[in-house]
Amino acid sequence: MNENIVWHSAIIDKQTRAQQKGHKPLVLWYTGLSGSGKSTIANAVEARLVELGAHTYLLDGDNIRHGLNRGLSFSDEDRVENIRRIGEVSKLFVDAGLIVSTAFISPFRADRALAKSLLQPGEFVEVYVDTPLEVCEKRDPKGLYEKARRGEIANFTGISSAYEAPEMPEIHLQTASQSIEQSVDQVIDYLVTQGVLKA
Ligand SMILES: Nc1ncnc2c1ncn2[C@@H]1O[C@H](COP(=O)(O)OS(=O)(=O)O)[C@@H](OP(=O)(O)O)[C@H]1O
Numbered sequence: 001m002n003e004n005i006v007w008h009s010a011i012i013d014k015q016t017r018a019q020q021k022g023h024k025p026l027v028l029w030y031t032g033l034s035g036s037g038k039s040t041i042a043n044a045v046e047a048r049l050v051e052l053g054a055h056t057y058l059l060d061g062d063n064i065r066h067g068l069n070r071g072l073s074f075s076d077e078d079r080v081e082n083i084r085r086i087g088e089v090s091k092l093f094v095d096a097g098l099i100v101s102t103a104f105i106s107p108f109r110a111d112r113a114l115a116k117s118l119l120q121p122g123e124f125v126e127v128y129v130d131t132p133l134e135v136c137e138k139r140d141p142k143g144l145y146e147k148a149r150r151g152e153i154a155n156f157t158g159i160s161s162a163y164e165a166p167e168m169p170e171i172h173l174q175t176a177s178q179s180i181e182q183s184v185d186q187v188i189d190y191l192v193t194q195g196v197l198k199a
């Protein structure tokens, strides 16, 4: 880091912005295999949050890889960098007072821990979208599992690249046995219980 770059404190801080918005800022960090339901659930939760008057922003893996993280591959090294940047961007959006949702596979525990370490206690809510590989593969919404099985995609998560499941997620969604609506309710209930939102 350049020693001539000095951190500048702002007059308007996170607390002030949170007060203005009427809810606590935090990140809902969805993690799970491709096709587990991260985007679907994160979008549905965000829609519910907006109905409840919350100020939100959604960072979605596929979209971010078209812009900010264009050029990063699916090697372990590039996934680490992908998630490091998303952690930093999430921190900025939390600082802006928003309820941020991130929908990335984020397969490695150490990288999720790094993202968590950038935030204050309670601001990083790990949402494990726990869907067995067989179910994801059956859904195969983008046809990627079929391609990966044919050997047309290298380093595919769950097949030829590792996924390290969360050990103590704040929210555990089991989409093989619960509907999208039930998952949305579970996330919203958690936020109400934690005093992030008013019921
Ligand atoms: N090799 C390989 N492995 C896994 N996923 C692949 C791969 N190649 C492309 N895709 C598509 O990219 C999406 C995952 O991107 P992420 O940025 O979330 O991945 S990661 O967090 O860096 O591991 C993932 O999107 P989701 O299905 O929404 O998870 C896939 O559509």
Ligand SMILES: Nc1ncnc2c1ncn2[C@@H]1O[C@H](COP(=O)(O)OP(=O)(O)O)[C@@H](O)[C@H]1O
Pocket (backbone or CB within 6 Å): 032, 033, 034, 035, 036, 037, 038, 039, 040, 041, 103, 139, 141, 175, 176, 178, 179, 180, 183
């Ligand atoms: N109970 C469920 N919860 C979440 N998604 C489900 C469920 N049942 C079926 N699906 C479908 O599974 C697919 C999940 O895809 P997506 O949300 O893109 O996952 P991801 O972002 O994790 O890759 C969607 O087509 C969704 O409609």
